[in-house]
Amino acid sequence: MQKLNKNLQKPTAAIFNIKKLLQCNFKIAAYQRPYKWSVKNVNDLIDDMITFQEKNAYRIGTIIIYRGKKKKIKEIVDGQQRYLTLLLIYKALKENEPSNTLLNFDVPSLNNLEFDNAISIANLKANYAHIQSRVTDFDEGLIRFFLEKCEFVQVTITDLGEAFQFFDSQNSRGKALYPHNLLKAFHLREMNHLEEPEKIKIIAHWDKTDPQFLKDAFANYFFKIRNWSTGKSASYFSKDEISVFKGVNLLDNQLYPYARSIAINAKYVGLKQQILYDFNDSQEHFPHQLDAFTVNGEWFFDFVKHKSKMVEAIKDFTNDYYNFDDHNSKAFEVINKLNTYTKSYRTGDKYCRNLFEVTLLYYIDKFGEKQLEKVIPLIFFWAYRPRIKLTAVRLESVDNHARHPNSLIRLIKESLTTSQVLIYRLKPITKIGGNSDELARLYTEYKLIQT
Template sequence: MKKLQPHIITVKDLITNNSLDIPEYQRPYKWTLKNVNQLIDDIITHKKKSSYRLGTLVIHKENNISNIVDGQQRTISLSLIAYAIYEKFKNEIQNDKQLKSIDFEKLKILSIKFQNDITLFNIQNNYREISRRIRQFDIYSIRFFFEKCELVQIELDDISEAFQFFDSQNSRGKDLEPHDLLKAFHLREMQNISTTEKLNVVKAWEEMDSRKLADLFENYLFRIRNWSKGYSARYFTKEEVDVFKGISLENKTDFPYNRLYRIGHFFTEEYNKNYQRNIDLSKADFPFQLDQVIINGKRFFEMIIYYNNIISNTDKLDTEKFQNFKTINEILTTYEGRYRTGDGYVRTLFDCALIYYIDKFGINDIELVINKIFVWAYSVRMKLQAVQIASIDNHALEDNLFKAIRESLEPKNIMNYSVKPIEKNDSTKTEIIFKHFEKLKYVN
């Protein structure tokens, strides 16, 4: 990376920079009332200081446009505060030598036509709250806000370096989720595709709730990938994000192992671009597998949305056609202890194994296999009075059904997997599960 040349700018400098822009690939504006109230509280608390540092702004400079790579949320919020101050204190500002030169009617950031519904809602909601809060300001607070509140601005002329800086800076922070870092990494891997295509690729990701994304990675994708390879999967943190980094097919280096992925990638691309798709309206998805090597960039985002859809629909199998699935689903959604934390861990273990099987073999022989997956997963619950995250992690590694699924070539291989019967039920509030174990002949 080139040497960075950071410099200090004031809020006044920020809001009067007409070259600032927010690129289409940025995530929606998600600051809440809590965030803007905290920012205003900080400004009021520190207004007697000689200066107050608000954070970092990372800029990618391109064709006289300063695209905000990192700092978008704070920049929009500061612009909202600036405009609310102007609306409330026009006369005071016009009579102030330092502030009257600011053209508040042409604030660049607020002139952007935002399209995202989340962004629009949060801007409107936060502006109303800011308008209420700035009644606490006086002329001294206003001067402090515009002239003494500062940011560290870093300008880079290479988009790859900009995202790399964003990635490295935030991997040390406390406010970003692991999936945010993955987004930055894989956006950086998409530098050879158009902005429009980037926007289309990331659109579905942006529309997902952040907590849902975190749950998808932590409870399903991370655990399945690690358990299938024989690795522990207790917690998905920033230190484990490399699990979702892989190969870049635009790289000229061509190792034998990645040729299969290269063929699948470029065939899918060409198939979907062919004029015949305008006739048959058919579209080919890349043939993803949960344990595959990750393809960096566009395919990563597609993969996440693909598995979010699969996982969301796993419990919607035709219960009239699959009676065993119906029975087990009724048991797991009605037994007395299902809401306990430990039971939630076991349910995740069961869901992960079922999803991994369906990902590999579809619904072939699912009626036979689901009983085995059920007994394998819930034997942990039957044997222990208290189930911890370590309990399911140890079980997945010591009696590794995931490894068996990974190595299987046909569903019958899973049917041959040996699951030990339990001796007795040491758990509580699980009588209906124990009775089903007896029915399936898995109690000695």
Template sequence: MAIVSNQAQTISQLLEQSLIIPKYQRPYKWQPKNVNQLIDDIFNHRSKPCYRLGTVVLHQDKDSKSEQEKTDLNIVDGQQRLLTLTLLCSILDEKEKKISSSLLDHKFESSISIENLKNNAQIISERVASLSATEKKELLDFVLNKCELIQVTLDDLSEAFQFFDSQNARGKALAPHDLLKAYHLREMMDSTEQTERLHHVSLWEQGVNPDQGDNPKDAPANLHTIMGEFLFRMRRWIGGDYGIQFSRHNIDVFKGINLDSTQYAYVDAMLALDYAIETFNADPTRKWDKQTKGYPFQVDQVMINGKRFFEYIQHYMAIHSTLFVGKDARLSSFVDMHAKYRGSNRKGDSYVRNLFLCAVMYYYDKFGDVELNKAAQICYRWAYFLRLDLQRIGMESVDNHAKARNGLFRAISKAVHPQQVLNFQPPYKEPNFSNAKDVQASIEAMKSGSVNE
């Protein structure tokens, strides 16, 4: 690994360097609890001769053309802590104004970053407001000259991401989607231009924090939900595997092959399809007909690393919105009529609702609009059987139902035509408890054919 340096640096030494927040970085997201924890740590250890605050990973671009760019250090890991420390030092030094850092000049474009920086600056100001001028000076001296971070600088961005990934796998756990973002960006380094990588990162961050609009209830699901409660579960359940909780321990579900370096026989068809789509979209004719083709993803396919992974996630976020989000969604009225009833907000009922939505999404992924409403009825009857069968529903019961060999996911997986799914016979029973009456009425109406399509 091309490590340029790996040494302890005081906060003063770090902030004196030309630190850059690259555009692929996520927004500044530290909340009050994170800021207060850092300040508490500093207050509790300020009598020590030295206090170490963790590690930062930086990337120095060895291929930069200008001398300035060669001295710039892109922050790969540690942005949240560095920005908070910069805020703290700047506020403690507001009268002297001796603190100078490139981070103070950074122009933030994300509204999330701007809002969090304002809020956290207010929190820090309130925390140090009661200190005397002398105490502020002493605290600033401690932070700048006695607090340290291990600075790991690498001259290869791919290896910097790899180091970032491995550090967080061993230490404080990041969200699984953050680890996957780093992994697939690394897979893109040799095959895509920077502008394309930044484009995918921008869409990714929008997915993490989608625009809520005027009506949050009609806002699209965020990326965590789509990955953890839909794609992860579908990919696992289709194969008959555990799908309860998506975590950093099972992110391999979203890792696959690199088309540029994998030479297995089964990859040839995927490589040919990838080439055909790239060739079609690169045709000069597209400049006037504006017709482009997206990769024809299937939810349970072998994952293609790199940009196709990011496109895969965006594709299924769009499908989820098409089916369920807003009054114009394909199945909006069906869901409102049958999945929203007295008690539908109970935890167990929300698990069943997710199972139903996953099944519908899997059917739509395979057969599109063909017989969609009839298929939705089959999915509903199969998923909500659990509401008839069990008075209390846990996620384990849902998981067992979903991955069963005789279940609907397996039936959709094997189906070649929609009718094979419509022929599926969901189990049924008369419920022995009152909290299933509305569901029972919906299922009986579907069985009798009285539900409007």
């Protein structure tokens, strides 16, 4: 097990009023999520200040700060949403009353913070415009209350892993972040054996990836494969379900036997060098599997990097996966139908489309591109079966179909060869819901509807 660094300072906590907090020089760390506070959040904060301005103090929240030994600038690990909003309020007040002596102090972060995330930029602009519309609510008394009586608890930590432990525990008990954000915090904490520059490089792909795409990849692909392949429901991915992506730490010197083969793979591949020097796809990489247990730390971020690329390819119907030389083949006809299907916008059809993509992703993850011309039609006719049978396709309908003991996903889980998958037999549908004639004609053509 990793030895504790006795030189690390213990976390310190102090209560700062807003004026003192704003006078600190903070940096928003590169791995932070975008600024997502809405106008409603800002409005609620201002209303709370007005409501509680007669009190001796008003506690706004906690801000967790990481400060390395060699760093003069402190990094915000948690609390950036409120902190940035407070900066916006100060900026608007200062512009409205430039001669007000209460506002006459330096705010270093105001000129030093830079944003390149489109979500952050849009929300900052919208919230600042709203704050400007409310500056007239701030009389002399409210400005003084805002600066001197509104308080933060500032926790300063010198170990990045410990900082993220605070972040993880706070957010899993308070206002929930998206589950994948909590997973990021957990797996960063599992990388205490690495120096900070290495951590930044390892999570670079994650930070460059659209947060909405990551949310979708986890909730609608990775999580569904993990659960459906074992017969569990996968309707909703919440913070209560993130344990399915927490696994083993290979630095543990008491690994169970099942994890030793993974440790051997890790040593053979040399994942650390692969991630840090960004080997291209022709290089050998760690054999992650979507239905296997998670290896913690840098391995998790490598898993997300490789599997995210697969999700992108699966969702793009112009990808090479779907290019077939034989335009008379059943596979080509299926993909062409999905590309031209006029009812694909409906919620129920989206559920079936996702089931098709999830199942195909699972198959390719396990067997590669072998027999795709035969497998794609099989997956299509199985995945869209609820759409043909039911008038209204609900999330629960698709969830039950996917995790049924005789589902195609369960068969892929149990199969050792592609031929074992291809023996799956689809029973003809005897009752038609009558809400998808375009697809029903294709089922009829291939004798999958019994009249």
